[in-house]
Amino acid sequence: MFQQFYYRFLRWPVILRVLLIAVSVILIFGTAIHFIEPKSFPSIFTGIWWAVITTATVGYGDVYPVTIKGRLLGMLLVFIGAGVLSAYFASLAASTIRSQNSLLRGEKMFNGQNHIIIIGWNGRSKNVIEQLLHLNNHHPIVLIDDTLEENPFHNRQVHFIRGKPYIDETLKKANLPFSTIVLITADQHKTEIHADMGTILILLAVKGIHPNAYCVVEILTPENVTNAKRGGANEVVQTNTQTSFVMMNSILSHGMSDTLLSMMDYLHGNQLIFIPVSVEWEGISFQSLCTLLLKERKILIGIKNGEETIMNPPPNQIILKTDELLIIS
Template sequence: MLQNVYFRILRWPIIIKLLLLIFGLIISFGIAIHYVEPKQFPTIFTGIWWAVITTATVGYGDVYPITVKGRILGIFLVLTGAGVVSAYFASIAASTIRIQNAAVKGTKMFTGRNHIIVVGWNGRSKNVIDQWLDLDKNQAIVLIDDTLDRNPYPTHQVHFVKGKASVDETLYRAGLKSAKYILITADQNENESHADMGSILILLAVKGFHPDIYCVVEILMNENVINAKRAGADEVIQTNAQSSYIMINSLLSHGMSDTILMMLDHIKGNHLKYIPMTERWNGKYFEEISTYLKEERKLLIGLKRGDQTIINPPSHFQILTSDQLLVIAN
C-alpha cells in the first residue's frame, strides 16, 4: 500500500511536490530550532516563523539563533530551503510560460461554457469574430484552424485551437460539448467541390460528437446544399448564391450592394432579424401587426412559416402564433 501511495505522489505535478517539500522543511526546522534553543524560540510557532523568514531570505532579525548548534541549523536551512523555494518559483514561472505558449500556439484545451466555435481562418471568419467582439465583449469564441501557427487575436476572449475540425480530439479541446453554436466556413485553399466536401465532413464529425448543437455551414456549390442538410446542418449559408443575388441587384438598382450590406451589418444600425409572435397578435392581419411594430421603430417586411419565407404578403394576410416575423430593426 505504501508503494502505491509513493507512485501516486510521483505522478503529482512538480509544483505540488516542491510546495509539500517546502512545508516539510519549514515545519521540521521550526520544530528543531525550538528544541535546540528553547529560550530564543519559546514556541514551535516562533521556530516556524523564523524558518519561513529565513527560507524566504527576508531576514527580519526579530528572532535568530545564538548558539553554535542553532546557527549550524540555520546554515542548513539556508542551503536547503532557499534552493527549494527558488526551484518552486522557477517552476511556477516555467509553468506560466508553458500555459501562455499553449494558448498562443493552440494546444491548450478550452474549459469554458456557452461559447461560439468558428471553424477555419479566412476573411469571412475574421469579420464574423470582429463583429461579435464588437456586439458582445463577454462572449467567448473558439477558433479552430490547422493552418495557423499562433492565435491571431491577442485578446483572451478568442481561444485558438490548432488542428483539423474533423478530428474528435480537436473538437474535444475546443469544448464542443458545452458550446452554444458552431460556424463552419469553407476552406479557401481548396477548390469549391473539395471545400464543400471538407465542410460536410466536419459537419458529420460535429453532429456525431454533439448532435444537438446549432450548426451553421458555409457551402459554395448549390448541389451540395442538400448534402449539408442531410448531414445535419441547422442552417446553410450559400455564399456564391448570395453574392450573385447582390450582384444582380446592383446591376438592376445601382448602389443596392451598399444598402444590403448596411441592412446585414449589426453594428452600423438597422438590420434584418426575426422576432417571435405574441399571443396578443394571434389571428391579426399583416397590416395590423405592421402598424404596431412601427411604433417600436420596427419595419415588418415578411414572415417565416415553417420552412417557407413570405416577403411582403397582402395586407389582409392572417398571421399565426407559430410564425416568425421578419423585420428591419435597430
C-alpha cells in the same frame, strides 16, 4: 512501500514536488531549532516562523539562534532552504509561461459553457469574431483551425484550439457538448467541391458528438446544400449564390450592394431579423401589423412559415401563430 511512494512522487508536477520539499525543509528545521534552543524558540510555531523568514532571506531579527549549534543549523537552512525556494519560484514562473504559451498555441482545452464555436480561419470568420467582440457579446468564442500557429486575437474572450476540426479529440477540447452555436466556414485553401466535402465531414463529426448543437454551415456549391441539410445543418449559408444575387441586384439597381450591407450591419444598429408572433398580433392582417410595428421603428417586409418565406405578402394576409416575421429594426 517507500519505492512505490517515490515513483508516484516522481509523477507529480515539478511545482508540486518542489513545494512539498520546501514545506518539509521548513517544518524539519523549524522543529529542530525549537529543541536545540528552547529558550530562544519557546514553541515549534516560533521555530517554523524563523525557518520561513530565514528561507525567504527576509531576516526580521525578532528571533534568532545564539548557540553554535543553532547558528550552524541556521547556516545550513540558508544554503538548503534558499535554493529550494528559488527552485520553487523558478518552477512556478516556468509553469506559468508554459501555460500561457500552450494557451496561445491552441493546445489548452476550453472548459467554459454556452460558447460559440467558429471553425476555420478566413476573412469571413475574422469579421464575424470582430463583430461579436464589438457587440459586447457575452458568450465566449472558441476558434478551431489547423493552419494557424497561434491565436490571432489577443482577447480573453476568444479561445483558440489548433487541430483538425473533424477529429473528435479536437472537438472535445473545444468542449463541444456544452456549446450553443457552431459556425463551420468553408476552407479557403481547397477547391469549392473539396471545401464543401470538408465542411460536411466536420458537420457530421459535430452532430455525432452534440446532436442538439445549432449548426450554421457555409456551402459554396448549390448541389451540396441538400447534403448539408441531410447531415443535420440547421442553417446553410450559400456564399456564392448569395453573392451572385447581390451582384445581380447591383446590375439592375446601382448602389444596391452598399444598401444591403447597411441593412445587415449590426455594428451600426441595423438588424435584419426574424421575430416570433406575439399573442396580440394573431389573426390581424399584414397591413395592420405593418402599421403597429412602424410605431416601434420596425419595418415588416416578409413572413416565414416553415421553410417558405414570402416577401411583401398581400395586405390582407392573416398573421398566424406559427409565422415568423422578417423585419428591419
